[in-house]
Amino acid sequence: MTVAPTLNRVLAPLKASPQLALGAAALLGWVLLLALSGLLQTHDPQLGDLSQRFAPAGTADHLLGTDNLGRDLWSRVLSGLPWSVGVATVSCTLALLLGGTLGMCAAQFPGYPRNIINQLVDATLSFPGLVAAIIIVTVAGRGFWPLSITLGLLSWPVFARVVYAESLRLLAQDYVTAARVMAVSTPRILLGHLLPGLRPVLAVVFTFHFADMLVAESALSFLGLGAPLGVPTWGALLQESRDFLIVAPWLMVAPATAIALLVVSIHLLGDGLSALDRARQ
Amino acid sequence: MLWSAFVLGFAATGVAPQAHAEEAPLRVAVTLMPASFGDPFRTLGVPGDWVWRQIFDPLTESDDEGRIVPLLAESFENLGPNTWRFVLREGVRYANGRPFNAFSAKEVFDWLISDEGQATVVGWEMRRVSKVEAPDARTLIFTTWEPDPVLPNRLTSAMMVEPQAWREMGRQGFSRTPVGTGSYLLTDWQNRNGAVVLTANPYAWRPPGISRVEMYPLRDHASRLQAALSGQLDIIMSLRPEQLDIFRSRGFTVHADILRQILAFAFDVTGHPDSPIADVRVRQAFNHAIDRKAISEDILQGFAPPASQGSAPNVFGHNPRIRPYPHDPDKARELLAEAGYPQGFSTQVQVITGTYPNDLEIFAKLQQDLAAVGIDMAFRRVLFSDWIRQYFQGAWRTELFTLAWNTAPHNDALRPMEQYSCLKARPFFCDETLRAGLVAAGREMDTRRREALLHELALEYRRRAPSLLLLEYGHMWVVAPGLSGFRVRTRAPELYRVERVE
Amino acid sequence: MILSGLAQRLARLAILLLGVNALLFVALGLAGDPALMLAGEDPTPELLERIRAEYGLDLPVWQRYLVQLGRMAQLDFGVSIYTGQPALSMALEQLPGTLLMAVLSMALTLITAIPAGVWIGHRPEAASRRFGAALTAVAQGIPGFVMALVLIQLFVVRLGWLPSLGYAQPAAWILPSISLGFFLAPKLCRVVSAGVAEAMQEDYIRTARANGASMRFILWREALPAALPAAVALVGTQFAFLVSGVVLIETLFLWPGIGLLLLHSAQNLDFPVLQAICFVVALLVFAVNNLADALLRLIDPRLRPATQ
C-alpha cells in the first residue's frame, strides 16, 4: 500500500469528527511533550536553589515559578509526566491483556468458566478500587512496578466485562455462525472475526481507562502511596503544594491544570472514538 | 443555577443561630490522638500528652528550665540511695468526685510495677521500683531495687488515674472514659468534626479558664494549615516557619520553643559491619559534610539551631562546651580518603516524612551537601508503622535511619545514649567501652558527679559519631487573638490557663 | 428469581470478603511477626512466647487462617494493633460520617445531573446543549480530588467563606459534596442525556407525539422514565467508585469517616482494622447495589419476574 491511501484512511475519521480531531491533536501535543520532556526541562527537576525559594510563576528563568526548595516547577511538572503516563500505560495494558483474555474466554466457553469469570468480575467491581489499592500498595510497597501491577490487577474487570458483552454480541452475529458452518476453526474465528470486531470498543475503553488510571495514579501519589519519595509525579506535587496554599498557590495550580488538561484531552479522544464507533454501526 | 441554589441553601442553614448558645469552645489543633485513647500507660510523651495532660496529672513535671518540680506532690526528697519520699497535695479530687491521696496513688503504682503493668511502657519506666508504701494519706515512699537518680523525672509520665474506675472498667473501658485529676473531663472522643471534646472537670484543683475544649488531631502540616485558614481553630500546634507570616498577618501570636529532641540519622553499624559506615572516620565525614547552619537559617528561619550532641541545652547533662561539627567538606573528603573511600560511595537512609517541619527541604539539602563530598545518599520513605517494626526487631534494611535523640520525658541526657549502646536488647550501635560509663551514670545519685559523668559521655559519643546529627527540634505554634495565658510545657499545651480577653 | 439473585449476590459478597481477607492475611504475614509489634521495645523471649500463645500466633499458618475466619464469621475482627480497641467498632464509629457524605453528594448529583441530562439530551444537536455537553465532558475530565483542592483554594483560603473541617456545621457540607459530586455527576449527566436522546428517537415517542403530548410531557413522563433505568444502573455499579472518592474527599476535608480511618490504618499497617473496614465497605456497597437493583425493578417493569 502506498502512503497516501493509508494516510487518508487515518485522516478521514478525523475530518468527519471535529471532536476526534481535537482530541488527536491534543494527544499529539502530549506525546510531543512526553518525548521532549527531557529536552524541555530548563532546570534539574530535583536540584533547587534555596535562594530562589517560592519564586512566583512568570519569574524570569522560572516559567511556572519555584517550590519550597527553589526547584523549577515547570521542569518538575514535565519530569512527572513520563512516570504518570508510564504507570497508566503499564496498568492499562495489563488490564487489557488480562481482562480481554478472560472476557473472551467467558464469551467463548459457557458453563463453569463463564460463571467463574463473571462472578470474579462482579465481585471485584463491587469493591472500591482505591480502598483495595491503598491496602495493596501499603503492603507491597511503593514504586513504579508495584503501583502499575496493582492498578492493572484491580482494573482488569473493566475490560473483561466490556469484552465479554461485545464478544457475545459478535459471536452471535450471523457471519460468525457462517464461519462455524464453514468449519473455520475456533482460533481463526477469534483472531479473524472477533478480535478485529473488538478493536473499536477496546480502543474506546482503553482510552477512558487510561484516563482513569492516570487519575488513580495521581490520587494514590497524592495520598502518599504512589510514587516513592522524591519522584515528582503530579499527585505528589499536589500533595506538596498543600503546605503552601497561601504562600505559593501556583504550586497547586500547575499540576492540577496539567492533570485536568491531560485527562480532558484523553476523554476528548475517547469521545471521538466512541462517536466514530457509533457512526460505523 | 441549581448548584448555586444548593450552596445558598446550605450557607443559610450554616448561618442560622444555634438553638443553645453555649460558650464558644477553645479549638486546638494537634497532630495525632493518643493511639491508646485514655490509657496513659501504653506510650510516652507526644501525642498522648496532648490529651492526657488535660485530664490527668502526674506527681512531678519539668519546668521551663528543665528542672523537675512537684505537681500533684508538694515536695519530694531522697531519703537514701534506694528510697524516695513524696508529700502529696491536699484536697485534690478526681473528676468522679473521689479523693486523690497517697492510697489511691499507691494503688496506681502497685499496678504499674505488677506483671501486667510492667508490660506497659510507663510501667517499664518504673522497673527499678521494688515497692511503694503509703504510711498516711499524704505520704508516698518509693523503694527501688538499685539507685535510680531520675525517679522524679520518670514520675513526670506516670499519670494518676482513678484506681477504682481503672479496676472496674478494665483497661479498655477506662481508655474510652478516662478519669483523672486534670482540669478537664473527656466527654467525646470524636465529635462530628473529628475532635476530642473536653469539658471542665467540676472537681478540678486547677479550674480551667475556658470550660470547653475541642482538640483536633490533624496529621500533616497541610491539614492544620487548611483547617486554620477555614477559621475553625484557635490554637494550632506544630507549624512550619513559612506558614507563620500568614498567622501573624491575621493577628495570631506566634510562639516557638526548642524541644528536647535532636533530629538525627542513626548509623546501623551492627547490621552493616562491612559497610563504609562501620568506620568511625566515615561517620565523622558525614557529620562534617553537612551545612547545619544553612539548614537552620535558610530553611527553618532560625527556629531550630544546629545540634552539637544528643541533648538540647536545657536538658540535664547537656555539655555546653561541645560545639556542632563545623561544616568542612575538605575535612570530610580527607576523612573519607583516609577510610579508603576517596571516590565516595552510595548509601541509603530510611526517613519518616511529614512529622518534622520542612523535612523534605532538609533532606534535599542534605543530599546536596553529601553529594559534594562524594556520598550519594538515597532517601527512602517509610511509614512509621514500618519503621517501628524494624526498630522493635532491631533489623534495619538500610545503613541509616531516622532516629531522634529523645530526652523527653525525663529531660535527662542519659536516656538517648542508652539507645545508642550495648544495653539495648537489639543494639544497632554497640561500643563496649561505653558500657561502664553508662551504667555508672544510671546509678549515680549525686547530681554534680552525675552531670560530670554525662558531660564525659557526651564527649565520648561525639568522638564515636554514632549518628548524623542535624538540628535541635524546633516547635512552632500560634494562638488566635483574644486569648491569653497559653503556654506549653514538655510539648504539652496547658489549656487550663487559657482565658479570653477583650 | 429475586431470591436466587440475592443468593448469587451473597455468594459474590462471600467471594469478595474471602479474597480481601486472604489478601490481608498474607499481608499481615509479610509485614513481620505481629508478636514483636504487640510486645513493644526490647521484649524478653518469655513475653514473646506468651503473646504468641495468647494471640494464637504459635499455630501453623493454615490453622491461624481458619481460626481467624471462624472469628470473623462471628463478626469478631480482633483488636486494632495500633489502638487496642475492637476493630469493627472502630470502623462502625466512622460510618455515619461516610454515609452522610455519600447521601449528600448523591442527592446533589441527582438534582443536578438529571435535569441537566434531560436538558442536553432533549436536543443534543442544538448549540447551547452542545456547549453543555462539552462542559460535562470537561467536568468529567477533572478528577474530584483536584476539584476539591481548587475549591478549597478558592472558597476556604482566598475568600474565607466556607469551613473545610469536619461536618458539624452544615456549611461544611457544601464543598465536600460538590467535590464528590464531580466523581459521578458528569457521568450520570451523560448517561441521562444519552438515554434521553436515544429515547427521543424511539417509536413510542412518535406515538406520544402523534397523540398530542407536549414536549414537556414527552421529556419528563416518556423519555426520562425510559432513560432512568440506565441511570440507576450506573449509580448502582458506580457506587463502589464513589466510595473511592469518599476516601479522597474525606482526607481533603478532614471529614471523620471511614476513608480517613482507612488511610490512617493503612499507614499504621493496622490489619484488623483494615479487615473491618473492608467488611463494612463491602457490605455498604452490597446494600447499595441491591437497593439500586430493587429500584431498577421498580422503574423498569421488564426486569420484574413475570406475574401473569
Place this chain on the structure above:
Amino acid sequence: MSGSASLLRIRGLCVDFPQSGRILHNVSLDAAEGEIVGLVGESGAGKTLAALAILGLIPAPGHVTGGKVFIRDRELTKLGEQALRPLRGRLAGFVFQDPLKSLNPVRRIGSALVESAMRHSGLSRKQARERAMEALRSVELANPESAMRAYPHQFSGGQRQRIMIALALINRPPLLIADEPTTALDASVQSRVLELLKRRAKRHTLLMITHDLALAARFCDRLYVMHGGRVVEHGPARELFSNPRHEYTRSLLDALPGRRTTAPMRSKHRKSREALAAVRGLTVRYRGAAQAAVENVDFAVHANETVCLVGESGSGKTTIARALAGVIRVDPEQLRFPSLNDDLPGAAVRARHLQMVFQDPYSSLNPRWPVERIVGEPIRTHRLCGRAEQKARVAALLGRVGLDPKQMDRRPAAFSGGQRQRIALARALAMNPRLLLADEALSALDIRTQARILALLRDIREERRLALLLITHDLALAAEVGDRVIVLRRGRIVEQGPASKVMNAPRHEYTRELLAAQARWRPENPGREGVRMYTPRL
C-alpha cells in the same frame, strides 16, 4: 368511492431533509369519509413520511417545503407546533408498525390511555378511565381491567397492536392512520388484527400503509402506489390490481408469489432417493428453557429436491437449521448424513456437504472485511485452491451470483440488501455444497428483490444440482417453490408432504388455519367483500 365528502386532502406535498434533499415530491392524496385508502410501495418509498406529514410529525431535520394538507377543509400545514398539538390524536390517530417499540416499555397501558384521553377531551381522571376501558373493550381485548395495570411487554404482539389501536381511537378521531400495522405479526394474528381494523374502519376513515400489494388490494377501497417519494399511480383497488397502468405497479404485481413471471422452483432433474440429510427424533432444549425448542422432529432432505420448512416465529425452524449446520451440538443419532461415508461427519466434511444462507443480510457478512475476503474465507479455510487462483475463483463466484467482480475490494456497507444476499450465496457456493440451507433468506428483502434472488437460486440449483432446504414463515412462498413442505408448530412437525398436497388439502387444523389466514388476503379476488369469501373446510 362512495361519493361522500372528502375528509383528508393532500395537495402537492413536498418534504425536504437537509442532508438528503427532497424526499417527498408533490404528493397528493384524497380520502373520503368512511373510506379505506391504501398507500403502497416498497420500503423507502416515502409512505410513512407522507402520513407523518399530515399532522406535522416529520422527524427533526426534515420539514415540509410545499403543498397543503386539509382535514375537513381545515388547512393543517399553516399551523404551528402549538396549534397542531391539540389536533394530534383528535383529528387523526396513528397505529405504527412495531407495537412493542411503539409503546413506552416503562409505562402502564392504563396511564398512556388515560393521559391521552385527559389531554384532549378535558375529562376527569375517572371519566378518562372509563373512556380507556371502553376503548380497550372496543378492540376486543380480554380483561381490560387488568390490562390497564399491565406493561406492554406483558402482552403478545397481537394484543399490543390492539392496544395501539385503542390508543389511536381513544379520542375518537375521524381519521385512523395505520402504518404497516400487521407486518411485525405472525400470519394467524395478522388476519385477526386486520379484521378488527376493518370493523373499526366502518366508523372511521382509514389510511392504510403497507408494502404488501396483495393485502392492500383486498383490504382497501382505493390505492395510492408510491415509488421514490412520488405517487406513481392511484385508483380503485380492484381496477389498479387487474389493470395496472404504471410500469412500477406492474413490476410489483409481477413479483407477487403466484404471479411471478419466473418459472417455478421445482427441479427438472430427476428426484433421487439419496438422502443428503436425515433428521430422526431431533430434540433440542436450550439451557433454562421450560420447553424444548424442537421436539422429536423427523424428516429427510434428498438430492435435487426443494424442501420448505414452514412455521411462525418460535416454531423451531432456525433451531433445526442450526442443528443441521452443526452450530448447535446434538446427539449424533438424531442427525445423519447417509450419503457421506461417515455417519458422523467431521466439521470440514460436513461444511463441504452443507452450506447456509442467513436471514439478515446485514449481520451475515463481516462489515470489516472486503468482499474478496468474505467470499474467499471458505476457500482459504479449506485450501480449495492455490493462493494465486483465489482471486479468480472469487471473481467467478461473484459473476455467477450477478455481481460485478470489480467490486470485490469493497466492504459490505457499499451494497444493498439484495446484493449482500448474493454475496452470502457466493460464499456458500464457494464450498460447492450439495445441500443449501436458506434460513428466511428472502424475508428481509423487498418483494421485487425477492423475486430476483429466487430466480437466481433456481438457476443455480438447476446448474449445480443442489438440494435446497428453504426455511420460511411465508406459506405462499413455500407453495410456490417447494417440492415438499414441512409445517412446524411449537417445535413439532404437524404436517409434511408434497407441496401441492399440503397446500390444497391440508390435513392438520393448524395448517388449515395458517392457510386460511393467508388466503383471506390472497390476490385472486380483490375486493372488500373478499373478507368473508374463504371458509376453511373443516
